[in-house]
Amino acid sequence: MSPGVERSGPANERPAREAVIGSEGGGPARRRKGGRRRGGGGDRSMVPEAEFTSYYGRPVVKPAPWEHDIPAYLFSGGLAAGSSLLAAGGDLNDLPALRRTGRLAALGALGFSMAALVHDLGRPARFLNMLRTVKLTSPMSVGTWILSIYGPFASAAAAAEVVGMLPEDRLPRPLRLLRLTGRPTGLMAGLTAPPVAAYTAVLLADTATPSWHEAYRELPFVFVSSALAASGGLGMVSAPKDQAGPARRMAIGGAVVELLAEKQMERSMGITAEPLHEGRAGRLMKAAKVLTAVGAAGALLGGRSRAAAVVSGAALMAGSACTRFGIFEAGQESARDPKYTVVPQRERVDRGEPVRYHG
Amino acid sequence: MIGRNSLFGPVDPAQEAGYEDHPPRKGFFTDTSICIGCKACEVACKEWNDVPDHGFDMLGTSYDNSHSLNADQWRHVAFIEQPRRTGDQEPGLRQPPVDLGMPTVAPNGNEVTLPDGTVGEKPDFRWLMSSDVCKHCTHAACLDVCPTGSLFRTEFGTVVVQDDICNGCGYCVPACPYGVIDRRKGDTDGKAVLNEGVAQKCTLCYDRLKADQTPACAQACPTESIQYGDVEELRERADRRVAQLHEAGIMDARLYGNDPNDGVGGTGAFFLLLDEPEVYGFPPDPVVTTKDLPHMFNRATAAALAMLAGAAISFLGRRG
Secondary structure, three states: OOOOEEOOEEOOOOOOOOOOOOOOOOOOOOOOOOOOEEOOOOOOOOOOOOEEOOOOOOOOOOOOOOOOHHHHHHHHHHHHHHHHHHHHHHHHOOOHHHHHHHHHHHHHHHHHHHHHHHHOOOOHHHHHHHHOOOOOOOHHHHHHHHHHHHHHHHHHHHHHHHHHHOOHHHOOHHHHHHHHOHHHHHHHHHHHHHHHHHHHHHHHHOOOOHHHHOOOOOHHHHHHHHHHHHHHHHHHHHOOOOOOHHHHHHHHHHHHHHHHHHHHHHHHOHHHHHHHHOHHHHHHHHHHHHHHHHHHHHHHHOOOOHHHHHHHHHHHHHHHHHHHHHHHHHHHHHHHOOHHHHHHHHHHHHOOOOOOOOO | OOOOOOOOOOOOHHHHOOOOOOOOOEEEEEEHHHOOOOOHHHHHHHHHHOOOOOOOOOOOOOOOOOOOOEOOEOEEEEEEEEOOOOOOOOOOOOOOOOOOOOOOOOOOOOEEEOOOOOEEEOOOOEEEEEEEEOOOEOOOHHHHHOOOOOEEEOOOOOEEEOOOOOOOOOOHHHHOOOOOOEEOOOOOOOOOOOOOOOEEOOOOOHHHHHOOOOOHHHHHOOOOOEEEEEHHHHHHHHHHHHHHHHHOOOOOOEEEOOOOOOOOOOEOEEEEEOOOHHHHOOOOOOOOHHHHHHHHHHHHHHHHHHHHHHHHHHOOOOOO
16 A cells, blocks of 8 residues: 555545535525425314424334333322322321222232232333432433332331231231321321322333423322322222212312313324324223213212212223323324324424524 | 523523533534434444344344444434335435347336236335434433432433442333334343343443543444534534535434423434434434422322322311
């Protein structure tokens, strides 16, 4: 090799890099719209279908690789949180049926949640790696630590409840002491419960999944009210009628707020609200609204009928589950269709308002 | 620790991550105007990084048989066919008529028999080819949301997965505004797959960088469409290149990802494109999701307090 020549050619010269494609003359190139591709779906919309370009209709962002474990956890986590609140209130107000139901349900729902969360990992055996760091920018890390604080309190309260159900004279002395811890641990579980129900909204919203991210303003309110509706419903199903008042009010309040917050959420989401009305997600959201409204009406008008309370409570729980599955599915669908990523961003750019840092 | 621009705005990512003495930020400038679609980058990447090779199907998407960036595809060459020209480029479909003094069948060299039997004019045509890769964002959502700390910022300002830490929670997958990172699936025939269930993406050949080597894809690129170097220098080079193309009449040429004030604080791997970003499968105006995280945190806190208050209020009133 002669001096001044490298593998890629003469030293300091980059002929390939400087190649000017398609430049025989110069002059401005023509701008034409080409390769426009219509997006799929959307027959109920009154507005004309948005025209947008994509690469062979392929998704831009990727849907979360999560199975049904995650929406199931969204429901069970909310149910656990609401149940701990129900239990704490029941304990303070001398309503033992609510206390017992709440504590046991919280433990059951928490156990299911943990199993679902671990099962959904690509490497379940490495679950404990979640605890090797505290990361405030990661809602999943923050959520892990919220569960790590809430979990032991909820479990201890439930353990105290179980011990309390056993005949006292047969119990060894240490276990009798455990019963004394029921109130403090139960109250701590109640205090640490609301973040368990609320953080899951940030978990979904802190993604590039269009229908989750765009919902970030109202989603926490939808999720906590959905949790109250579900756990209030559970209280109605299980508590005798002379103790069910607080559960009923919790259920009705939760259901009404959930319906209102969900409506407001859809209004603020723009085009990304569409997946909430289409396909499987649309059916789930419709079912959620009907079940929640029917459950709330039943709780309100059912008087003190035990049968009405059981049916209404069950409807509210089912409604809450449908809300979680519906929102989960809508987000996944919004990630699969490039329309929901491209159209809002393209509109921003065309308006001359791309997202830019302004000091 | 948490600086003013930690979540959004221009920042030196390595400095931000806590490296006090670090090499200049490294990245790619992918000039798609000179990409010839040879896929040497895809092959070199797979060879060097031991990335599984499967699922190559021709699906009627021009010469694209690798479909997308994902856990098993860290470079992806996109092929777009368009009925238009680049600048004053002669696509080669329209042969100038040469009169040989012979009887001719086609009266005009521009005419062609279309598939439906009618005779029409030969269309304009151009091929866009672009080698896509992880953007190594200044504000990387995948890294922000990773709960285990498996994803980390290197001293070169790049973003890398630690395979032995990742527990496959998959949170980085929906967080990426470009749809780059993915969780590696196991093989359907039950064979063991390297790093199965773990998030995988381009490392900008971290191992090669540490040995002062060029990343495999850039090393293999025969036209230097993929250029590797210091991001600052690459940005200047890209500006010159766009000016050169504009001067030559190729007004479609534009840079993508080079602006430190954009939604992700600028990318370490940025591009020169000849059409709108979405034509290539890029988002037109990507924003790191964690930009809104403080707002989300406030909303969730308000919701949690409302829940506590709502539960308390439920206990006012009758027991039954």
